[in-house]
Amino acid sequence: RGTWTPDGDPQKSLKAGKLSFSLEGKRLKGHWALVRMKLDGKDKKRNWLLIKGRDAHAIGEAEPEPVEKATVSAISGVSNDDLAKGKTLRPDHRARARKPDTMAPTATLAKLAGAKKAILPVFVEPSLAVSAAQPPDGPEWLHEIKHDGYRMQARIDGGKVELLTRKGLDWTKRFHPVAKALKNLPVQAALIDGEIIAQDAAGHSSFSSLQVDLKAGRHDRLAYYVFDLLYCNGVDLRGVALQERKRILASLMASADASTTLRYSEHLDVGGETILAHACKLGLEGIISKRGDMPYLSGRGEHWVKSKCMLRQEFAVVGFVPSAAVKNAIGSLVLGYHKNGELVHAGRAGTGYSSEEALSLRKILQPLAEDKPKFRKTPTAVSMKDVIWVKPQLVAEIEYRGWSADSLLRQAAYKGLREDKAAAEVVLEKTVAVxxxxxxxxxxxxxxxxxxxxxxxxxxxxxxxxxxxxxxxxxxxxxxxxxxxxxxxxxxxxxxxxxxxxxxxxxxxxxxxxxxxxxxxxxxxxxxxxxxxxxxxxxxxxxxxxxxxxxxxMDRPDRMIFDLDPGEDVTWADVRNAALELRQRLETVGLRSFVKTSGGKGLHVVVPLQPRADWDEVKAFSKAFAGLMATDTPRRYVANMAKNRRRGRIFIDYLRNGRGATAIAPYSTRSRPGAPVSVPVEWSELPDITAGDQFTVDNLEHRLNHLKRDPWAELPGHKQTLPL
CATH class of the missing domain: 3.90.920.10 (DNA primase, PRIM domain)
Incomplete structure (x- = not known):
């Protein structure tokens, strides 16, 4: 306790990034400065340094810090040791003492490796997961179902319960049935980590359903899945291994009333890939893999890894396109994210809205209308057509299939607004390989x-x-x-x-x-x-x-390749149909073919060969074959690489079949945005393929792990000769 006196106008000083002031406190005295550090390009927010001025109150390097000298509270006159030993009870401690408690005694918990006696924290920054294309494997990993709701920290202090968002906002009133259930847990003081969800008709967690329920004041579908225990009865458990923390939490939850909203999030320690496969089959969002031998670490790190069945993350809402069918409704949201402090256009989400949501979003967004935001790179005229720009204040949860070659979202679907995150904090989640x-x-x-x-x-x-x-x-x-x-x-x-x-x-x-x-x-x-x-x-x-x-x-090719390269205004359906027609034409001359995505805009049709014909013969055959298709259907195909002839048509590129010519290898990455991969597929899969760059480094391993067989398993052994 004490007073502080700023040097000059504190508001101007804060804005300038340096606030100087003097303290006259019971513990701290003298002159201080709070200095804002510069961004280094990696940090998402600025940090501040608190610097002690050189004056009579400054201490030497060998002298103890004030916190080391003063072990007794300046307000109550009681030390932390006294509080831990129960010699003196604050009012909130007296409330704890009146609660029934079935948990292990403080002394027992404090003996756990990594545990320490401490006062109940006001809030702990939550642990956050990095994204990965595939879950990690190994005996040290525990795997849990990924719930689709709001991350919530429950703070139990005697008869008082608080529910805090991942930013520390108090949402207790919003979820009062959950708070009521937590109040009945037989524990005096605890800090619990979990996720509040709403269950849809299939029993799955649904963020969209949760938003609908919150708006309607409905609570019957709420459930609080708890998965970690950070503090219990005077003991900070964050330093304890996760496996042990979960064991204690499971013991606590075993005494919870089964009819309440509280649920314990079970974990499995079998293979993560197996669990993810089952989660995806059940229509769940994905799984979270956690190091069972690690302490609780605040912030994002590779000790927690999330693997999703679909790509999903938050984007800032930067505009909308009005619905052409419904008055006063939106047709699509225009999205963005921040990179190094600048706004980046990410494309649109045109599905996922109910009719009520489309009307509600228009009502929310209309007052935020403004001139086009300053983007890092100006969107194309097509991207800006019919857009009503808005102040980037709202955050939307979006599910999508990947990124296009021009760095825009593909097949993006709206899942709901995030009220627990600021738009200024939205950056792209980085996918890591564990x-x-x-x-x-x-x-x-x-x-x-x-x-x-x-x-x-x-x-x-x-x-x-x-x-x-x-x-x-x-x-x-x-x-x-x-x-x-x-x-x-x-x-x-x-x-x-x-x-x-x-x-x-x-x-x-x-x-x-x-x-x-x-x-x-x-x-x-x-x-x-x-x-x-x-x-x-x-x-x-x-x-x-x-x-x-x-x-x-090297002079006898064993593969002949046709690269179907679409010009402008050619649809993906046209590319697929071209591949199927090419396959059928090859079959008429006795040649079996295989297909793969190019990792770019098109498809490659590959014909395995006995290495008998030379390069000139293979090139001559492929040129004649491509030319015949172009002659038969000149409005759809062209066999000439001239750009001015390719608009609205598909170039059947046979030039890959000359000596020294090459084609992108199966399973090779491409140097394009989003790291797409050229991937072999079954002909029967082709109707479900949506783009030549559908597969990326982020989703390919998931595909391979769920294939029943190699789509090109028969290619190496299927040797055939050209009908020359």
Whole structure:
């Protein structure tokens, strides 16, 4: 207790970033300064430094700090040790003493490894999960169902219960039935972490249902799933391993009335991939994987990992397009996020609204209308058409399938407004690859320099993550690139920087990449296994292109490729139909074909061959075949690469079939926004494929883990000859 006196106008000083003042307190005295630090590009918010001035009250380096000298409260005259020993009870402690308590005694809890006696915290910054394409694996991981609601911290102090959002806002009144149930728990003081949800008709947690219920004042579908215990009866448990914290929490919840809204979030310690697969089949959002041997760590970190069945995150609402069908309703929301303090346009969400929500959102957004916000990069005229811009104050939860080549959301659906987060805090969630999943032998001989370097800014995918990704899919990609001559796209500064093609050796190349004499002036490159693949990652290779022949028989191609490259105004349905027509035409001449996405705008149709015909023969056949399709249907197809002939038509690119020409390898990444991947698919899957860049580093492993068979399993053994 005491007084403080600012030097000058405190408001102006705060705005300027330096507030000087003097303290005359019972403990702290003298001159101080609060100084705002500069952003370093990584921090989401500014930090402040509290600096003691050099005066008569300053202490020397060897002197104890005030907190070390003063162990007794300036207000009550009681020490923390006295409070912990029960010598003196504050009013809130007396309320605790009147409560029935079935929990282990304080002395017993305090003996747990990592536990310490302490006063009940007012609020603890919650632990947050990073995103991953696949859940981590290993005995140290526990896996829980990911609930779709509001993160809530329950603070129980005697007869008082508070429900606090992840930002510390008090939402007790909003969820008073939950608070009432918590008040009846047989514990005197506790801090519980969990999620409040509303269950839909199928019994799943639904954020949309929760919003509807909150607006209607409905509480019968509420449930509070608790998954962590941070404090219990005078003991801070944050330093205790998660497995032990959950054991204590389960004991507490076992005494809860089963008819209340309280639920214990069970965990499983079997394989995360198995649990995720079942969660997705049941229509759930995904799972959370947590290190069972770790303490509770505030903030976002890789000790908690979330794996989703669908991509999902929050975006700032920056505008809307009025509905063309319903008066005073929205047709779609225009979305954005922040990057280094600037607003980035992310596209639109045009589905997911009920008719009531469409009307309600228009009513909420209309008063926020303003001129177009300042974007980091001005959206295209098409993106801005019919948009009514609004102040970016609201946050929407959005589910989506991925990102387009121009960095806009694909198949985005609205799930609800987030009232527990400020729009200024919305940034893209970064998806990480959990290093524990990486096979140790896979990288034993390849050392990555700058593993933290971000190669794809759109999803924060790093060099280490790319190495982990390729190590995880090695058995899928190696059969298609091993033993073939390569052309590579290297991007030293990542996909957003300058990239260049290379097909010859470079300085620092290790033994994992071998040289192949093709008769050219310089030898070309090939790899045979995982070591070579990871060497390419080390050299920032983001695209792997391959010859259509084996290096050991380089002049006899064993694959013929047709690249269906759509021009402007060509729909994806047209591209799919072109692939199916090409397949049918090939079958009429006795050739079986296989299909893959290009990782770009189109599809590749691949014909396996006996390595008998030479390059000239294969190129001549493919050229004639493409030309025939273009002649038969000139309004849809073109076999000439001239850009001016391709508008509204599909270029059937046969030029991949010449000596020295290459095509993107199956399962190779592309140096495009969002890190798309070229992926083999079954012909029967084609109607469900929505774009050439549908598969990315974020969702490919999930696809591969749920395939019943390799779509190209029969390609290597299906050798056929051209009907020459």
């Amino acid at each position: 290093t524990a999943r990486q096979p140790k032998a896979a990288t034993a001989h390849v050392k990555l320099t700058h593993p933290e370097r971000v190669l794809w800014e759109q999803n924060g995918f790093t060099k280490q993550a790319l190495a982990n990704f390729y190590a995880g899919i090695a058995k899928w990609i190696i059969p298609h690139i091993g033993g073939r001559i390569l052309s590579l796209v290297r991007c030293p500064q990542g996909a957003g920087g300058q990239c260049f093609f290379t097909k010859h050796a470079w300085m620092g190349m290790n033994e994992g990449v071998r040289l192949v004499d093709t008769g050219d002036e310089k030898p070309m490159l090939a790899i045979d296994g995982i070591e070579g693949l990871l060497t390419l990652v080390q050299m920032n290779v983001l695209e792997i292109h391959v010859w259509g022949s084996q290096a050991k028989d």
